[in-house]
Amino acid sequence: xxxxxxxxxxxxxxxxxxxxxxxxxxxxxxxxxxxxxxxxxxxxxxxxxxxxxxxxxxxxxxxxxxxxxxxxxxxxxxxxxxxxxxxxxxxxxxxxxxxxxxxxxxxxxxxxxxxxxxxxxxxxxxxxxxxxxxxxxxxxxxxxxxxxxxxxxxxxxxxxxxxxxxxxxxxxxxxxxxxxxxxxxxxxxxxxxxxxxxxxxxxxxxxxx
Numbered sequence: 761x762x763x764x765x766x767x768x769x770x771x772x773x774x775x776x777x778x779x780x781x782x783x784x785x786x787x788x789x790x791x792x793x794x795x796x797x798x799x800x801x802x803x804x805x806x807x808x809x810x811x812x813x814x815x816x817x818x819x820x821x822x823x824x825x826x827x828x829x830x831x832x833x834x835x836x837x838x839x840x841x842x843x844x845x846x847x848x849x850x851x852x853x854x855x856x857x858x859x860x861x862x863x864x865x866x867x868x869x870x871x872x873x874x875x876x877x878x879x880x881x882x883x884x885x886x887x888x889x890x891x892x893x894x895x896x897x898x899x900x901x902x903x904x905x906x907x908x909x910x911x912x913x914x915x916x917x918x919x920x921x922x923x924x925x926x927x928x929x930x931x932x933x934x935x936x937x938x939x940x941x942x943x944x945x946x947x948x949x950x951x952x953x954x955x956x957x958x959x960x961x962x963x964x965x966x967x968x969x
Contacts, residue, residue, distance in 0.1 A: 771809045773799060775823065778816045787817060787867040817867070821880045828854055829887045836891050843899035844954075848962055850892060854884060854922070869928025877928070885918045892918070896952070906953035913951040920944060 777798050781790045792813050796806055810816050835849035869877060892914040899905030907913055921944050923929055925937065932940065945963045949956040 770801075770805070771819075774801075774806065774809055775816060775819050778813075779820050782817065782820070782867065787813075818879075822883070825880060825883050825887070828884065829891070832888055832891050836895050843895050843902065843904050844959075844962060846895045847892070847899075848965075850888070850895065851963075854888060854918075865928065869926075881919075881922050881926075884922060885915060888918060889914050899952070904954070907951055908953075917944070917948055917951065920947070 774795065778790075778795050781794060781798060785794070790813075792803070792806060795813075795816075796803060810819070831853035832850045835853055836846055838846060838849070841849070889911060893910045896905055896907050896910040896914065900907060900910070924940055924944065927937075941963075942960060945960050946956045949959040952959070
């Protein structure tokens with residue numbers, strides 16, 4: 761049991777150190793040797809856990825996704841919170857810029873890391889959809905929502921929002937981004953079959969947090 765713990769601790773140590781170095785030096789300017797020196801381990805130890813520097817970056821992204829999903833699950837299970845409020849809290853949880861610094865976000869948006877970026881988006885959509893569906897179904901039962909296709913609607917909304925509001929994909933002005941945000945919320949209100957102004961007011965309140 762202790763060996764398993766030591767294995768996880770060492771792996772996390774490599775990920776933590778790499779994330780710090782990628783943030784301060786830049787992913788492209790940081791070598792595996794610098795990670796080794798910072799931790800004080802041999803090259804063989806590094807390659808026991810990771811095949812390449814790219815794989816470490818992948819692990820950082822996966823861990824960030826796990827944090828986002830964990831927070832979304834927590835928001836979905838808050839007692840005495842309406843389905844609408846749960847929905848807003850979940851959407852706050854998927855703001856990846858809250859968990860990943862600008863240097864790593866910029867790295868993920870580079871053309872050579874397109875597949876990695878796609879993987880992170882696919883992972884979020886796949887894991888977040890069931891959480892949102894439960895909330896939508898709860899809203900349907902209480903009469904707040906009237907969504908005919910909860911799963912499909914959430915897949916469409918997440919894929920659209922995560923792509924269109926991603927500055928690394930669509931470099932749009934803040935004003936235009938705000939308009940896009942309002943359009944997406946209006947689309948969501950139609951999916952849920954509720955008053956758009958109600959959802960816009962609620963979304964604006966949460967988005968300022």
